[in-house]
Amino acid sequence: MRVLIAEDDVTSRLLLTRVLESWGYEVTATKDGAEALQALQAEDAPRLAILDWMMPGMDGVDVCRRVRSRETLQPPYIILLTALGDKKSVVAGLEAGADDYVGKPYDPDEMRARLEVGRRLVELNDDLLEAQQALQILACTDALTGVLNRGAIVKELEREAERSAREGVPLGLGMLDIDHLSSSTTPTATPPVMRCSARSCDAFSASCGPTTASGASGARSSSCSCPDPARGS
Numbered sequence: 162m163r164v165l166i167a168e169d170d171v172t173s174r175l176l177l178t179r180v181l182e183s184w185g186y187e188v189t190a191t192k193d194g195a196e197a198l199q200a201l202q203a204e205d206a207p208r209l210a211i212l213d214w215m216m217p218g219m220d221g222v223d224v225c226r227r228v229r230s231r232e233t234l235q236p237p238y239i240i241l242l243t244a245l246g247d248k249k250s251v252v253a254g255l256e257a258g259a260d261d262y263v264g265k266p267y268d269p270d271e272m273r274a275r276l277e278v279g280r281r282l283v284e285l286n287d288d289l290l291e292a293q294q295a296l297q298i299l300a301c302t303d304a305l306t307g308v309l310n311r312g313a314i315v316k317e318l319e320r321e322a323e324r325s326a327r328e329g330v331p332l333g334l335g336m337l338d339i340d341h342l343s344s345s346t347t348p349t350a351t352p353p354v355m356r357c358s359a360r361s362c363d364a365f366s367a368s369c370g371p372t373t374a375s376g377a378s379g380a381r382s383s384s385c386s387c388p389d390p391a392r393g394s
Contacts, residue, residue, distance in 0.1 A: 162280055163187045163207035167197035167224065168242070169216045177211070184273055194219030201228050201237055208235065208283045209276060211263075214243035214254065222257045229258035234290055238279035242267065 164186045168174040171192075178188045189207050191197040194216050201210060201224070212221035221241050228237065241254045244265040254262055260282075261275050301313035309317070318334065325332035 162209060162283070163189060164276070165189045165191065165197060165200055165207040165210040165237075167191045167194060167210070167212045167216065167221065169193055169213065173213075180269060180272075181276075184276075186276070193217065194221065194224045198224050198227055202231065206237060208237050209279050210237045210239045211242055211276075212239060212259075214241050214245060214250075222254055222259075225254070225258035235286065238283050240275060240279065 164181055166174065166177050166181070166188060168177060168190075169192055174190055174192065178190050181188050186209075189200055191200055194212075195218060197210070197212060198219065200206060212224055214221040221243070225239055225241070228239065239259045239261075241259040241262040242265060243250065243254065243262060245251075246264050251262055260279065263272055263275055301309055301316075303310040321332055324330075
């Protein structure tokens with residue numbers, strides 16, 4: 162896992178980099194708060210960060226505040242590295258958005274243990290996010306065909322109807338009834354039925370344009386909403 166470190170002292174930065182790499186981490190080293198903030202706001206930002214509190218310009222606490230001000234589903238786990246061990250300073254750092262802190266000079270075993278806690282929490286957050294996304298897909302997908310289900314199509318239609326009224330653009334709705342499809346929904350016929358329904362939805366969408374949403378609205382029917390029929394024709 163990648164770890165970002167922000168340390169303005171060259172010697173301390175190099176030593177911490179070597180220690181982290183010896184533990185199997187991939188290190189992104191930065192020399193000040195501004196550089197660290199830029200790296201943490203990147204699309205492929207490291208998920209773990211060790212920030213020195215006292216740095217010229219933007220310090221570690223400032224970086225924490227700015228990182229936490231951005232909404233993201235995959236926030237970094239931030240450890241503040243500080244010589245300020247009094248309770249008031251610790252509370253200030255945690256309130257700014259730090260997840261943990263390690264005192265200077267740091268104990269390698271303690272640092273490694275706290276990083277391990279951060280790694281586990283990051284991985285847990287990723288697992289929960291993946292499960293949530295999977296549930297969202299299942300909630301709007303027809304189990305038989307794999308396309309949007311009736312509920313998802315209704316929500317899409319409501320959303321497009323509101324947009325159509327707001328922007329004054331036309332909205333089209335189409336229904337496709339497939340004869341004898343519902344009588345074919347036996348265990349042995351399921352794969353052909355799935356392919357037939359899915360391909361019907363694809364063909365339906367293709368004929369109406371790239372802005373079309375299509376799905377299964379019943380056991381043997383498909384429907385689609387076309388936000389701008391004129392543009393799709």
